[in-house]
Amino acid sequence: MTTIYNYIKSVPVVTGLFLCLASLPANGGILVQCPGDADGSADWAGGETQPANTKCLHLSSGDGFVTMADGKLQYIFGFSNLTGIPANVETGTADILAAGSLAANFPAPPIVLDEGDDVYLTLTNIGMLNRPDLFDPHSVHFHGFPQSSAIFDGLPDSGVSINMGSSLTYYYKPNDPGTYMYHCHVEAAEHMQMGMLGSLYVRAGQNGETHTYKGKNFTMFAYNDGDGSTGYDKEYPIQIGSFDSAFHDASIDVQPLPFATMFDNYPMLNGRGYPDTVNPDPLTPPVENGEKPSQNESTLITASPGESVLLRISNLNVTRLYTLGTLGISMRVVGKDAKLLRGPDGKDLSYKTSSITLGGGESTDAILDIPAGTTPGTTYFLYTKNLNYLSNDAEQFGGMMTEIRIN
Numbered sequence: 253m254t255t256i257y258n259y260i261k262s263v264p265v266v267t268g269l270f271l272c273l274a275s276l277p278a279n280g281g282i283l284v285q286c287p288g289d290a291d292g293s294a295d296w297a298g299g300e301t302q303p304a305n306t307k308c309l310h311l312s313s314g315d316g317f318v319t320m321a322d323g324k325l326q327y328i329f330g331f332s333n334l335t336g337i338p339a340n341v342e343t344g345t346a347d348i349l350a351a352g353s354l355a356a357n358f359p360a361p362p363i364v365l366d367e368g369d370d371v372y373l374t375l376t377n378i379g380m381l382n383r384p385d386l387f388d389p390h391s392v393h394f395h396g397f398p399q400s401s402a403i404f405d406g407l408p409d410s411g412v413s414i415n416m417g418s419s420l421t422y423y424y425k426p427n428d429p430g431t432y433m434y435h436c437h438v439e440a441a442e443h444m445q446m447g448m449l450g451s452l453y454v455r456a457g458q459n460g461e462t463h464t465y466k467g468k469n470f471t472m473f474a475y476n477d478g479d480g481s482t483g484y485d486k487e488y489p490i491q492i493g494s495f496d497s498a499f500h501d502a503s504i505d506v507q508p509l510p511f512a513t514m515f516d517n518y519p520m521l522n523g524r525g526y527p528d529t530v531n532p533d534p535l536t537p538p539v540e541n542g543e544k545p546s547q548n549e550s551t552l553i554t555a556s557p558g559e560s561v562l563l564r565i566s567n568l569n570v571t572r573l574y575t576l577g578t579l580g581i582s583m584r585v586v587g588k589d590a591k592l593l594r595g596p597d598g599k600d601l602s603y604k605t606s607s608i609t610l611g612g613g614e615s616t617d618a619i620l621d622i623p624a625g626t627t628p629g630t631t632y633f634l635y636t637k638n639l640n641y642l643s644n645d646a647e648q649f650g651g652m653m654t655e656i657r658i659n
């Protein structure tokens with residue numbers, strides 16, 4: 253008797269497919285693709301060879317908790333870094349699930365690329381342990397990336413998003429240096445309010461050359477300026493963000509989410525309110541995370557007299573614009589939205605200011621030129637000029653502020 257199965261089996265291509273599936277390792281949907289890396293760790297430790305100009309990264313998406321500066325616990329969705337954990341081996345799935353569960357970071361791990369890199373970024377969707385009723389896919393959207401291919405752009409409408417238990421390796425070729433940002437683009441207003449945001453920047457191809465600007469030699473530059481005018485000694489990614497605690501509480505309590513009344517009461521830099529912003533270490537992790545660190549990015553800026561400090565500032569906040577300002581030292585704005593501030597004829601459009609205003613999705617490259625005669629021990633502040641947001645909910649003298657310490 254000819255069954256459908258026997259019929260299918262008789263087709264050589266389909267038989268081949270069955271054989272292929274049978275030969276896959278028993279590691280479910282987690283497959284990390286990274287040239288030269290055999291074990292799926294997204295690195296080349298243990299004798300593997302890294303191809304030139306190649307970067308790999310393995311991120312998880314899932315849930316977890318962070319602690320606000322006033323002690324309030326907040327439930328979040330977010331990304332964490334799984335790079336270095338072998339995924340494509342017998343124990344890979346168990347190891348990845350253990351590392352990626354309740355591991356959400358806020359902000360997401362910063363992604364640092366070099367112009368011209370071949371970038372392979374694998375996202376594994378672990379799922380939300382505290383919301384087993386949800387089956388949300390997630391994605392990575394490289395915001396402002398000018399050479400995006402639809403399939404790797406993270407928009408669920410025009411590309412793909414990653415279901416729970418699955419992974420996808422995104423490919424990028426960043427040819428334009430500048431300060432970008434990344435976020436999940438699935439149900440963006442919800443997933444971004446919940447914390448799926450991070451810094452991303454592309455270092456300039458001009459790095460390594462020596463250019464002299466105003467009597468100082470530089471080998472690192474924000475952009476391919478040709479004249480050293482975007483040269484810097486140190487760089488700091490700073491992401492503006494803020495949370496509406498009522499929204500996060502409704503999420504963990506499985507209640508309707510208050511989209512129309514979204515009102516952020518925790519203004520932050522790199523996922524912390526002052527004074528947590530100046531803590532150089534990861535914050536003490538909440539026990540609710542199984543004590544996995546979830547707030548790893550300090551915003552303490554330190555510099556020596558005479559140094560030039562590049563602030564790579566981005567805003568991925570959902571609800572409003574924020575103004576960041578300095579007191580006693582000006583910012584030299586050399587780039588906006590990942591573009592060098594130059595006119596079509598090459599005219600220098602950079603400017604000095606003590607305040608910049610960014611809406612969601614905008615970025616600014618600002619250089620602090622610390623005067624050579626600055627007294628060590630001097631502290632400047634970088635803070636929001638929306639003074640009501642210098643707060644951690646009901647607590648004042650906090651919020652969106654950090655220190656620039658001259659040593």
Ligand SMILES: [Cu+2]
Nearest residue numbers: 390436438443
């Ligand atoms: Cu998401």
